[in-house]
Amino acid sequence: MKFLRNNRLFLALLIPFMVIPWVRIGNFHLLLFNFSHNRLEFLGFGIEIGTYTLIGIVVLLGFGITLTVALTLSRFYCGMLCPNTFFAHFLTLLRSKKKSILSKIGGFLLLTVLASMLAFSVVAYGIRTDELMDAIAHLSFSGCLVIFLSLLMIAEVYMVQGWYCAYLCPYGAMCAILPIDDRLTYTYEDSKNQCIACEGCVKICPIPDLDIRKGFDIRCIQCGLCEVACAKTFAKNPTITTLISYDQRSRLRAGGRDRGILIAIVVMVLLTMVGVITLLDTERLQSCRLENQILH
Numbered sequence: 289m290k291f292l293r294n295n296r297l298f299l300a301l302l303i304p305f306m307v308i309p310w311v312r313i314g315n316f317h318l319l320l321f322n323f324s325h326n327r328l329e330f331l332g333f334g335i336e337i338g339t340y341t342l343i344g345i346v347v348l349l350g351f352g353i354t355l356t357v358a359l360t361l362s363r364f365y366c367g368m369l370c371p372n373t374f375f376a377h378f379l380t381l382l383r384s385k386k387k388s389i390l391s392k393i394g395g396f397l398l399l400t401v402l403a404s405m406l407a408f409s410v411v412a413y414g415i416r417t418d419e420l421m422d423a424i425a426h427l428s429f430s431g432c433l434v435i436f437l438s439l440l441m442i443a444e445v446y447m448v449q450g451w452y453c454a455y456l457c458p459y460g461a462m463c464a465i466l467p468i469d470d471r472l473t474y475t476y477e478d479s480k481n482q483c484i485a486c487e488g489c490v491k492i493c494p495i496p497d498l499d500i501r502k503g504f505d506i507r508c509i510q511c512g513l514c515e516v517a518c519a520k521t522f523a524k525n526p527t528i529t530t531l532i533s534y535d536q537r538s539r540l541r542a543g544g545r546d547r548g549i550l551i552a553i554v555v556m557v558l559l560t561m562v563g564v565i566t567l568l569d570t571e572r573l574q575s576c577r578l579e580n581q582i583l584h
C-alpha cells in the first residue's frame with residue numbers, strides 16, 4: 289500500500305502514457321508521430337509531413353518538454369515521475385529478506401513485463417500499434433527497437449540503476465547545469481546530534497557514494513528511500529521519527545528566482561522549433577520540385 293501511495297503520481301501518468309497510442313478518433317489517433325506513413329496525427333486529425341520534419345518535431349518537442357520540466361519540476365520529476373525511481377522502489381520491495389524466493393521471482397517477472405510494456409509504448413508513439421505488433425512478430429526495424437529498448441531498460445534497472453541516474457541520464461545532466469539547486473526536496477537535519485551512524489540511508493541510496501548527511505548533492509534523485517531507511521532505524525524510538533525529511537516548500541519555490549531564465553529558454557526552444565520545422569519542410573519541398581524536374 290505504501291509502495292502504491294509513494295508512486296501514485298508515476299502510476300497516474302503511466303496509465304495514460306500507455307493508453308494514448310491505442311486511442312483512435314475517427315481515422316486518426318489521439319497522438320501519433322506516424323513515421324511509417326509520414327503523418328502527424330493529433331486529436332483525430334492527420335497532416336502529411338516529411339520524415340525529416342517529423343524527426344525534427346520529435347527531437348525539438350522532446351528537448352523542449354525536458355527543459356521545461358527540468359526548469360519547473362527539477363529533481364521532483366526524478367523522485368516522483370521517473371520510471372527509474374519507480375523501479376528502484378520496486379526492487380527495494382523485492383530485496384526484502386522476508387519475501388519468499390517464489391514471490392521474488394514473480395516480482396522480477398512483473399518488473400520485466402512492465403519494462404517491456406514501457407518500451408513498447410515509447411516506440412508506439414512513432415508507429416501504429418497493430419503495425420508495431422506485426423513488426424515485433426516479423427522482427428523488422430520497429431520490432432527490434434522494442435526488443436532492444438526492453439533489454440536496455442531491464443539491464444539498466446537490474447545492473448546500473450543509480451550509476452545511470454548519477455552519470456548518464458541526460459535529464460540529470462540538464463538539471464546539474466541549470467540554476468535550480470533550491471528545488472531539492474529531501475534534506476538531512478540533525479541539530480541535536482541524534483544520528484547513530486547506522487548507515488541505513490547510505491546503503492539504500494541508489495546513487496553510488498552519495499551520503500545525504502554530507503549536504504547538498506545534485507546527483508540526488510529525490511527518491512526518498514533514505515527517509516524510509518532512517519524512519520526504520522528510529523521505529524522503536526518514541527522521540528525521533530526520522531532525521532531525513534521531505535520539504536514541501538522547496539518544491540513550491542520552483543520557478544521563482546529563475547523564472548526569467550525559464551521563460552527566455554522556453555521561448556528560444558519554441559522559436560528554434562518553428563525555424564527548424566519550416567527549414568526542413570522548405571528543403572523537402574525544394575527536393576521534391578528538383579525530383580519532379582528530373583523526372584520531366
Ligand code: SF4
Pocket residue numbers: 474489492493494495498499500507508509510511512513514515
Ligand atoms: S539521498 Fe535519499 S533521496 Fe537522494 S537519491 Fe539517495 S536515497 Fe534517494
Ligand code: SF4
Pocket residue numbers: 482483484485486487488489490501517518521531532
Ligand atoms: S539512517 Fe538515519 S540514523 Fe542511520 S546513518 Fe542515516 S541519518 Fe543517521
